[in-house]
Amino acid sequence: MSTILDGKKISEMRLEILKEEIEDSGLYPRLATVIVGSDPASQMYVRMKHRACEGVGIGSVGVELPADTTTQGVLDAVNRLNRDPDINGILVQLPLPKGVDSERVIAAVSPDKDVDGYHPENMGLLFSGKPRFTSCTPTGIMTLLFEYKIPVAGVRAVVVGRSIDVGRPMSALLTNADATVTLCHSKTRNLNEEIRRADILVSAIGKAHFIQPEMVKPGAVVIDVGINQLNGKLVGDVDFAAVKDIASAITPVPGGVGPMTIATLMENTFRAAKERSCDSAL
Numbered sequence: 001m002s003t004i005l006d007g008k009k010i011s012e013m014r015l016e017i018l019k020e021e022i023e024d025s026g027l028y029p030r031l032a033t034v035i036v037g038s039d040p041a042s043q044m045y046v047r048m049k050h051r052a053c054e055g056v057g058i059g060s061v062g063v064e065l066p067a068d069t070t071t072q073g074v075l076d077a078v079n080r081l082n083r084d085p086d087i088n089g090i091l092v093q094l095p096l097p098k099g100v101d102s103e104r105v106i107a108a109v110s111p112d113k114d115v116d117g118y119h120p121e122n123m124g125l126l127f128s129g130k131p132r133f134t135s136c137t138p139t140g141i142m143t144l145l146f147e148y149k150i151p152v153a154g155v156r157a158v159v160v161g162r163s164i165d166v167g168r169p170m171s172a173l174l175t176n177a178d179a180t181v182t183l184c185h186s187k188t189r190n191l192n193e194e195i196r197r198a199d200i201l202v203s204a205i206g207k208a209h210f211i212q213p214e215m216v217k218p219g220a221v222v223i224d225v226g227i228n229q230l231n232g233k234l235v236g237d238v239d240f241a242a243v244k245d246i247a248s249a250i251t252p253v254p255g256g257v258g259p260m261t262i263a264t265l266m267e268n269t270f271r272a273a274k275e276r277s278c279d280s281a282l
Protein backbone atom coordinates (compact mmCIF):
# COMPACT_ATOMS: atom_id res chain seq x y z
CA MET A 1 0.00 0.00 0.00
CA SER A 2 1.52 3.30 -1.04
CA THR A 3 1.56 6.62 0.81
CA ILE A 4 -0.76 9.16 -0.78
CA LEU A 5 1.13 12.44 -0.95
CA ASP A 6 -1.66 14.73 0.18
CA GLY A 7 -0.84 18.10 -1.37
CA LYS A 8 -4.13 19.56 -0.20
CA LYS A 9 -3.39 18.78 3.45
CA ILE A 10 0.25 19.90 3.30
CA SER A 11 -0.60 23.11 1.46
CA GLU A 12 -3.29 23.97 4.02
CA MET A 13 -0.82 23.36 6.81
CA ARG A 14 1.82 25.56 5.18
CA LEU A 15 -0.67 28.31 4.38
CA GLU A 16 -1.74 28.34 8.03
CA ILE A 17 1.89 28.85 9.08
CA LEU A 18 2.40 31.47 6.37
CA LYS A 19 -0.67 33.39 7.53
CA GLU A 20 0.81 33.64 11.03
CA GLU A 21 4.21 34.68 9.68
CA ILE A 22 2.60 37.43 7.60
CA GLU A 23 0.60 38.64 10.62
CA ASP A 24 3.72 38.67 12.79
CA SER A 25 5.75 40.51 10.15
CA GLY A 26 3.51 43.56 10.11
CA LEU A 27 3.88 43.57 6.31
CA TYR A 28 1.03 43.69 3.83
CA PRO A 29 2.36 41.81 0.78
CA ARG A 30 0.58 42.41 -2.52
CA LEU A 31 0.38 40.24 -5.62
CA ALA A 32 -0.72 41.53 -9.03
CA THR A 33 -2.02 39.10 -11.62
CA VAL A 34 -2.23 39.93 -15.31
CA ILE A 35 -4.63 37.98 -17.48
CA VAL A 36 -5.05 38.56 -21.21
CA GLY A 37 -8.28 37.34 -22.81
CA SER A 38 -11.06 35.26 -21.31
CA ASP A 39 -9.86 31.64 -21.34
CA PRO A 40 -12.09 30.00 -18.69
CA ALA A 41 -9.33 27.75 -17.29
CA SER A 42 -6.95 30.71 -16.89
CA GLN A 43 -9.71 32.76 -15.27
CA MET A 44 -10.37 29.94 -12.83
CA TYR A 45 -6.67 29.60 -11.92
CA VAL A 46 -6.38 33.35 -11.35
CA ARG A 47 -9.50 33.34 -9.17
CA MET A 48 -8.00 30.52 -7.09
CA LYS A 49 -4.80 32.54 -6.63
CA HIS A 50 -6.72 35.63 -5.49
CA ARG A 51 -8.73 33.50 -3.06
CA ALA A 52 -5.52 32.02 -1.63
CA CYS A 53 -4.13 35.55 -1.18
CA GLU A 54 -7.21 36.55 0.79
CA GLY A 55 -6.84 33.50 3.03
CA VAL A 56 -3.30 34.38 4.17
CA GLY A 57 -3.42 38.17 4.33
CA ILE A 58 -1.86 39.01 0.96
CA GLY A 59 -3.52 41.79 -1.00
CA SER A 60 -4.22 41.04 -4.63
CA VAL A 61 -4.85 43.16 -7.68
CA GLY A 62 -6.13 41.73 -10.94
CA VAL A 63 -5.27 43.38 -14.26
CA GLU A 64 -7.57 42.11 -17.01
CA LEU A 65 -6.70 42.90 -20.61
CA PRO A 66 -8.75 42.08 -23.70
CA ALA A 67 -7.70 39.16 -25.92
CA ASP A 68 -6.60 41.50 -28.74
CA THR A 69 -4.08 43.40 -26.56
CA THR A 70 -0.74 43.81 -28.36
CA THR A 71 2.59 42.73 -26.93
CA GLN A 72 3.31 46.42 -26.24
CA GLY A 73 0.00 46.74 -24.39
CA VAL A 74 0.91 43.85 -22.09
CA LEU A 75 4.44 45.24 -21.63
CA ASP A 76 2.96 48.60 -20.62
CA ALA A 77 0.79 46.92 -17.97
CA VAL A 78 3.75 44.94 -16.62
CA ASN A 79 5.94 48.06 -16.51
CA ARG A 80 3.32 49.96 -14.55
CA LEU A 81 3.30 47.12 -11.98
CA ASN A 82 7.11 47.03 -11.94
CA ARG A 83 7.13 50.72 -10.98
CA ASP A 84 4.34 50.42 -8.40
CA PRO A 85 6.00 50.32 -4.94
CA ASP A 86 2.87 48.77 -3.41
CA ILE A 87 3.15 45.65 -5.59
CA ASN A 88 5.59 42.96 -4.42
CA GLY A 89 4.82 40.12 -6.81
CA ILE A 90 3.69 40.01 -10.46
CA LEU A 91 2.21 36.96 -12.14
CA VAL A 92 1.35 37.02 -15.84
CA GLN A 93 -1.04 34.14 -16.36
CA LEU A 94 0.09 31.81 -19.16
CA PRO A 95 -0.58 30.92 -21.87
CA LEU A 96 -0.89 34.37 -23.43
CA PRO A 97 -2.91 34.75 -26.65
CA LYS A 98 -1.03 33.71 -29.82
CA GLY A 99 -0.32 37.26 -30.98
CA VAL A 100 1.51 38.22 -27.75
CA ASP A 101 5.25 37.57 -27.46
CA SER A 102 5.37 35.63 -24.18
CA GLU A 103 9.15 35.64 -23.96
CA ARG A 104 9.31 39.44 -24.09
CA VAL A 105 6.55 39.73 -21.50
CA ILE A 106 8.22 37.26 -19.11
CA ALA A 107 11.55 39.06 -19.49
CA ALA A 108 9.86 42.41 -18.76
CA VAL A 109 8.75 41.40 -15.26
CA SER A 110 11.13 42.86 -12.73
CA PRO A 111 13.25 39.89 -11.49
CA ASP A 112 12.67 40.87 -7.85
CA LYS A 113 8.88 40.77 -8.37
CA ASP A 114 9.00 37.58 -10.46
CA VAL A 115 7.17 35.30 -8.01
CA ASP A 116 6.58 32.81 -10.86
CA GLY A 117 10.35 32.37 -11.26
CA TYR A 118 10.13 32.47 -15.06
CA HIS A 119 12.42 35.44 -15.69
CA PRO A 120 15.66 34.39 -17.44
CA GLU A 121 17.70 35.89 -14.57
CA ASN A 122 15.87 33.78 -12.00
CA MET A 123 16.11 30.71 -14.24
CA GLY A 124 19.85 31.33 -14.58
CA LEU A 125 20.27 31.63 -10.82
CA LEU A 126 18.38 28.35 -10.35
CA PHE A 127 20.50 26.54 -12.91
CA SER A 128 23.71 27.93 -11.44
CA GLY A 129 22.72 26.47 -8.07
CA LYS A 130 21.94 29.83 -6.42
CA PRO A 131 18.15 30.01 -6.64
CA ARG A 132 16.13 33.14 -5.79
CA PHE A 133 12.54 32.84 -7.03
CA THR A 134 11.87 29.39 -8.47
CA SER A 135 8.77 28.36 -10.34
CA CYS A 136 5.88 27.35 -8.18
CA THR A 137 4.95 23.87 -9.37
CA PRO A 138 8.41 22.26 -9.15
CA THR A 139 9.17 24.14 -5.93
CA GLY A 140 5.88 22.88 -4.47
CA ILE A 141 6.91 19.34 -5.44
CA MET A 142 10.23 19.73 -3.62
CA THR A 143 8.32 20.95 -0.56
CA LEU A 144 6.00 17.94 -0.73
CA LEU A 145 8.99 15.57 -0.88
CA PHE A 146 10.54 17.42 2.06
CA GLU A 147 7.35 17.35 4.16
CA TYR A 148 7.02 13.58 3.63
CA LYS A 149 10.75 13.13 4.42
CA ILE A 150 11.39 11.46 1.06
CA PRO A 151 15.14 11.32 0.47
CA VAL A 152 16.31 13.04 -2.70
CA ALA A 153 20.13 13.08 -2.41
CA GLY A 154 21.72 10.32 -4.43
CA VAL A 155 18.49 8.90 -5.84
CA ARG A 156 17.76 8.51 -9.53
CA ALA A 157 15.10 11.03 -10.54
CA VAL A 158 13.43 11.01 -13.94
CA VAL A 159 11.46 14.05 -15.11
CA VAL A 160 9.23 13.58 -18.14
CA GLY A 161 8.59 16.82 -20.03
CA ARG A 162 11.02 19.71 -20.61
CA SER A 163 8.72 22.73 -20.33
CA ILE A 164 10.10 26.01 -19.07
CA ASP A 165 7.58 26.18 -16.19
CA VAL A 166 7.86 22.61 -14.89
CA GLY A 167 10.25 20.09 -16.47
CA ARG A 168 13.38 22.21 -16.76
CA PRO A 169 13.21 23.92 -13.34
CA MET A 170 12.21 20.57 -11.78
CA SER A 171 15.38 18.98 -13.15
CA ALA A 172 17.46 21.88 -11.74
CA LEU A 173 15.84 21.75 -8.28
CA LEU A 174 16.38 17.98 -8.09
CA THR A 175 19.99 18.43 -9.25
CA ASN A 176 20.54 21.12 -6.61
CA ALA A 177 19.19 18.64 -4.04
CA ASP A 178 21.82 16.09 -5.18
CA ALA A 179 19.59 13.71 -7.14
CA THR A 180 20.92 12.10 -10.32
CA VAL A 181 18.52 13.51 -12.87
CA THR A 182 17.38 12.39 -16.30
CA LEU A 183 15.18 14.85 -18.21
CA CYS A 184 13.08 13.03 -20.80
CA HIS A 185 11.08 14.57 -23.65
CA SER A 186 9.32 13.75 -26.90
CA LYS A 187 12.57 12.72 -28.66
CA THR A 188 13.88 10.51 -25.83
CA ARG A 189 14.80 7.03 -27.07
CA ASN A 190 13.51 4.07 -25.06
CA LEU A 191 11.34 6.36 -22.94
CA ASN A 192 9.69 3.51 -21.06
CA GLU A 193 13.08 2.11 -20.03
CA GLU A 194 14.21 5.51 -18.75
CA ILE A 195 10.99 5.93 -16.78
CA ARG A 196 11.31 2.48 -15.24
CA ARG A 197 14.71 3.36 -13.78
CA ALA A 198 13.27 6.19 -11.68
CA ASP A 199 13.35 6.16 -7.89
CA ILE A 200 11.48 9.48 -8.12
CA LEU A 201 9.36 9.93 -11.23
CA VAL A 202 7.89 13.34 -12.11
CA SER A 203 5.50 13.28 -15.03
CA ALA A 204 4.65 16.61 -16.69
CA ILE A 205 3.64 15.66 -20.20
CA GLY A 206 -0.09 16.35 -20.28
CA LYS A 207 -1.28 12.96 -21.57
CA ALA A 208 -4.07 11.30 -19.62
CA HIS A 209 -3.02 8.00 -18.00
CA PHE A 210 0.21 7.83 -20.01
CA ILE A 211 2.14 6.28 -17.10
CA GLN A 212 1.05 2.67 -16.70
CA PRO A 213 2.12 0.26 -13.93
CA GLU A 214 4.57 -1.74 -16.06
CA MET A 215 6.52 1.52 -16.64
CA VAL A 216 7.08 2.14 -12.92
CA LYS A 217 9.86 0.66 -10.81
CA PRO A 218 8.38 -1.08 -7.74
CA GLY A 219 8.74 1.24 -4.75
CA ALA A 220 9.18 4.41 -6.83
CA VAL A 221 7.84 7.78 -5.68
CA VAL A 222 5.46 8.99 -8.40
CA ILE A 223 4.65 12.70 -8.80
CA ASP A 224 1.90 13.54 -11.26
CA VAL A 225 1.83 17.10 -12.63
CA GLY A 226 -0.71 16.33 -15.37
CA ILE A 227 -4.15 17.90 -15.45
CA ASN A 228 -6.10 16.21 -18.23
CA GLN A 229 -9.71 15.53 -19.13
CA LEU A 230 -10.67 11.90 -19.68
CA ASN A 231 -14.31 11.00 -20.27
CA GLY A 232 -15.38 14.22 -18.56
CA LYS A 233 -13.18 13.57 -15.51
CA LEU A 234 -10.05 15.37 -14.33
CA VAL A 235 -7.14 12.89 -14.39
CA GLY A 236 -3.34 13.04 -14.25
CA ASP A 237 -0.62 11.68 -16.52
CA VAL A 238 -0.48 8.64 -14.26
CA ASP A 239 -3.06 5.87 -14.18
CA PHE A 240 -3.44 6.40 -10.42
CA ALA A 241 -5.65 3.37 -9.64
CA ALA A 242 -3.26 1.00 -11.42
CA VAL A 243 0.05 2.56 -10.31
CA LYS A 244 -0.72 3.22 -6.64
CA ASP A 245 -0.03 -0.35 -5.54
CA ILE A 246 3.39 -0.41 -7.21
CA ALA A 247 4.62 3.01 -6.06
CA SER A 248 5.81 3.57 -2.48
CA ALA A 249 4.25 7.05 -2.61
CA ILE A 250 2.11 8.83 -5.17
CA THR A 251 0.31 12.16 -5.67
CA PRO A 252 -3.41 12.12 -6.51
CA VAL A 253 -5.01 14.33 -9.17
CA PRO A 254 -6.66 16.52 -8.04
CA GLY A 255 -5.33 17.23 -4.54
CA GLY A 256 -1.64 16.50 -5.10
CA VAL A 257 0.64 18.93 -6.91
CA GLY A 258 -1.98 21.62 -7.74
CA PRO A 259 -2.52 22.96 -4.19
CA MET A 260 1.25 22.97 -3.60
CA THR A 261 1.68 25.28 -6.61
CA ILE A 262 -0.63 27.87 -5.10
CA ALA A 263 0.90 27.59 -1.62
CA THR A 264 4.34 28.18 -3.16
CA LEU A 265 3.08 31.26 -4.99
CA MET A 266 1.93 32.67 -1.65
CA GLU A 267 5.29 31.84 -0.04
CA ASN A 268 7.17 33.48 -2.92
CA THR A 269 5.02 36.61 -2.67
CA PHE A 270 5.69 36.96 1.06
CA ARG A 271 9.38 36.48 0.39
CA ALA A 272 9.31 39.24 -2.25
CA ALA A 273 7.65 41.55 0.29
CA LYS A 274 10.19 40.71 2.99
CA GLU A 275 13.11 41.29 0.64
CA ARG A 276 11.68 44.63 -0.48
CA SER A 277 11.19 45.71 3.12
CA CYS A 278 14.87 44.88 3.79
CA ASP A 279 15.91 46.92 0.73
CA SER A 280 13.86 49.92 1.74
CA ALA A 281 15.28 49.80 5.28
CA LEU A 282 18.80 50.35 3.90
Ligand code: GUN
Nearest residue numbers: 091092093094095116136
Ligand atom coordinates in the same frame (compact mmCIF):
# COMPACT_ATOMS: atom_id res chain seq x y z
N1 GUN B 1 -0.61 28.90 -16.22
C1 GUN B 1 -0.81 27.69 -15.64
N2 GUN B 1 -0.13 27.61 -14.47
C2 GUN B 1 0.52 28.78 -14.32
C3 GUN B 1 1.39 29.32 -13.30
O1 GUN B 1 1.72 28.68 -12.30
N3 GUN B 1 1.83 30.57 -13.52
C4 GUN B 1 1.48 31.29 -14.62
N4 GUN B 1 1.99 32.50 -14.74
N5 GUN B 1 0.71 30.84 -15.57
C5 GUN B 1 0.22 29.59 -15.42
